[in-house]
Every structure is written in C-alpha cells, then in structure tokens.
Amino acid sequence: xxxxxxxxxxLPEEFLYDDQRALDxxxxxxxxxxxxxxxxxxxxxxxxxxYFEELKSSQNTVKDPKTVKYSADSDELNTDEEKILDAxxxxxxxxxxxxxxxxxxxxxxxxxxxxxxxxxxxxxxxxDIKGFGKxxxxxYGAEILEILENV
Numbered sequence: 001x002x003x004x005x006x007x008x009x010x011l012p013e014e015f016l017y018d019d020q021r022a023l024d025x026x027x028x029x030x031x032x033x034x035x036x037x038x039x040x041x042x043x044x045x046x047x048x049x050x051y052f053e054e055l056k057s058s059q060n061t062v063k064d065p066k067t068v069k070y071s072a073d074s075d076e077l078n079t080d081e082e083k084i085l086d087a088x089x090x091x092x093x094x095x096x097x098x099x100x101x102x103x104x105x106x107x108x109x110x111x112x113x114x115x116x117x118x119x120x121x122x123x124x125x126x127x128d129i130k131g132f133g134k135x136x137x138x139x140y141g142a143e144i145l146e147i148l149e150n151v
Contacts, residue, residue, distance in 0.1 A: 002033060002051055009046040009102060020104050023048065030054060037101065046102050069130035072114040080151075084116040087151045091143065106140065107131065119148055 005026065009019045030052040038047045077085060089112060096103040107115075111131040118129055123141045126132045132141075 002053060005050045005052065007048040007050070009048060009104075011044050011046075020108070023104065024108055024110070026050070035105075037105070048102075069132075070114055070118050070128050071110065071130035072117045075113065077113075077116060081116045084119070084148060084151045085112055087147050088112040088115060088144065091147055095140070095143075107136070115144060115148070120145065121148070 007019070007023050007026070009023065010016065027050075030050070031054075032050055032052050034051040036049040038049075039045075040047055088107075089109075092103050092106045092112065095101075095106045099106075108131060111129065114129045114131070115126075118125070120126045120129065123137055123145065126137045126141050126144065127134075
C-alpha cells in the first residue's frame with residue numbers, strides 16, 4: 001500500500017543539515033514511488049512530498065541476498081579525492097540551479113563522497129554505489145563519469 005510523507009527542508013544553515021539528514025535516512029529505508037517538491041517562498045523552505053512503500057523485511061521471503069552497495073564509510077579523503085568531491089559538488093549545485101531542485105535531489109553528500117572514493121569508470125560501476133539507481137544513472141551518470149575523467 002502506498003503511503004505519503006511530507007518533509008520540510010528549511011534553507012537557513014542551522015536547519016538545513018538536520019532536515020536533509022532526516023530526509024536521507026528516511027529515503028534509505030523506503031521504496032520511493034513519486035516525489036513532488038514545492039518551494040515555499042515566504043517561509044524559505046522546500047516542501048517535499050514523498051509517495052512511498054515500506055521496504056518489505058526479508059524475513060518472510062527467501063531471495064538472493066542483495067549485493068551490498070559501496071558507501072564511503074569515512075569522510076577522510078586524499079588530495080585527489082578532495083578535488084573530485086569539489087568538482088562533483090560544483091557540478092551538483094549547477095545542476096540543481098538549472099533544474100530548480102534542491103541539491104540533495106541530484107545526489108547527497110554521502111553519494112558524492114562515495115563516488116569520489118570509489119572512482120567508477122563505467123555506468124555499470126555507478127550501480128555499485130549506494131544511492132545510485134537506474135534513474136539517477138540515466139540522468140546524471142555520463143556527466144559524473146566525465147567529471148571523474150577530467151579531474
């Protein structure tokens with residue numbers, strides 16, 4: 001059964017990170033079916049409406065275990081990885097502005113960090129990174145790989 005959850009992502013910095021973190025952790029455990037966003041100008045926040053299904057707990061079904069996806073476990077980067085991360089963040093903010101979306105809709109900090117550390121060379125390798133599904137790779141995969149090649 002489809003459920004709905006509404007998030008408020010407030011732009012002032014003292015709220016932004018906590019609001020994003022709440023959204024990220026929600027996204028990690030749900031199958032998102034549809035997203036609607038609206039910017040509430042007078043109050044300076046994004047309203048995010050998520051239509052989702054809870055991910056079924058695997059206890060009652062026997063399936064092949066899902067391969068564990070790569071996710072950077074520490075924020076420590078070497079110089080090269082930092083350059084990559086900076087380039088990815090710059091690209092993400094440009095993209096977000098173009099598409100009039102909040103940056104975390106393009107990719108979260110954790111996802112970009114994982115890309116910088118994992119350094120995928122092909123679109124298929126992007127699939128190995130937690131947070132990258134078919135949709136995100138179709139939309140942004142080529143540009144992300146291009147950044148990795150050129151940094």
